[in-house]
């Protein structure tokens with residue numbers, strides 16, 4: 001069994017590499033379609049190429065949590081980045097949530113704003129979450145400690161594949177081209193020569209929205225592939241989670257849809273080395289852990305889906321956004337470290353502005 005729970009976008013955009021493009025976006029996940037949306041709003045002529053189909057990467061395989069911040073809790077983030085930077089990151093991700101949902105304008109994307117809760121696994125995490133609630137409140141955010149977990153009432157959830165499809169639907173005809181696998185980039189002073197199969201394109205600017213896969217095209221980019229796995233059960237009437245739930249420093253997560261299906265993901269922490277891979281296959285080792293978690297949570301429905309996706313991690317835990325060193329006219333919008341749904345729309349806006 002290896003199929004994501006989310007249906008792929010229903011539209012297909014078969015296409016070829018154009019001979020010329022002002023801006024070429026490579027990658028058709030949430031980052032790529034967000035870039036296209038921001039570039040088109042600025043009346044910049046852009047083409048997006050995707051080697052498979054839209055949302056075939058992590059964007060169609062994730063849990064669909066729209067969370068404020070990074071995987072680390074606020075107290076940890078303040079220690080890592082400093083208070084101002086942590087506040088800036090939480091503000092950016094809150095804005096990402098609002099603007100991205102606004103951009104999908106009334107299309108069916110499974111959006112609900114139920115909030116989220118982070119449940120501590122042990123005393124250390126509990127202490128950090130209590131501290132996070134205090135720091136967040138001091139910094140003007142709506143979070144609270146409710147005695148059992150850190151609640152963020154602004155957070156939400158989506159069907160991530162439907163969201164990618166909704167943003168893509170707004171692109172101008174011909175702007176999205178699926179089935180184009182870029183194999184080489186030659187950065188020049190006046191532009192970038194892009195190669196896919198036998199075809200070549202002279203692009204003014206290229207943006208890498210290839211997340212985990214970026215080093216396959218540009219080996220100097222320091223993004224590390226990390227596999228994450230999930231499972232989903234058939235609907236059940238018994239509620240096991242009132243809102244998207246996060247735990248164990250972000251390694252464990254689960255949610256229950258309005259229609260009753262339970263989605264559980266993570267447990268990468270139990271086998272970190274095997275998950276450093278580009279192989280998007282679920283494994284027995286992690287899936288057994290997810291089954292165990294399902295039983296503990298009271299998710300009794302039959303398992304209907306098991307799947308995996310590849311995330312792109314940066315050293316800092318923050319996305320890379322801007323020009324690529326040593327490659328004139330090549331930009332990057334990638335490295336979302338497991339939080340692309342929370343970051344990509346606003347990160348793409350920043351990159352579009354730089355272009």
Ligand SMILES: Cc1cc2nc3c(=O)[nH]c(=O)nc-3n(C[C@H](O)[C@H](O)[C@H](O)COP(=O)(O)OP(=O)(O)OC[C@H]3O[C@@H](n4cnc5c(N)ncnc54)[C@H](O)[C@@H]3O)c2cc1C
Nearest residue numbers: 027029030031051057058059062063065182309339340341
């Ligand atoms: C199981 C799982 C659960 C997750 N849960 C969450 C969550 O709840 N909330 C959250 O915010 N984030 C979550 N994430 C992370 C999130 O999915 C990613 O951060 C986000 O989808 C990254 O989007 P992207 O567009 O940058 O990359 P991707 O969606 O991976 O898209 C990159 C695209 O580039 C294409 N591509 C690559 N190389 C080439 C090439 N040479 N030529 C043409 N096309 C190419 C690929 O085919 C792919 O479609 C999760 C990830 C996984 C795997």
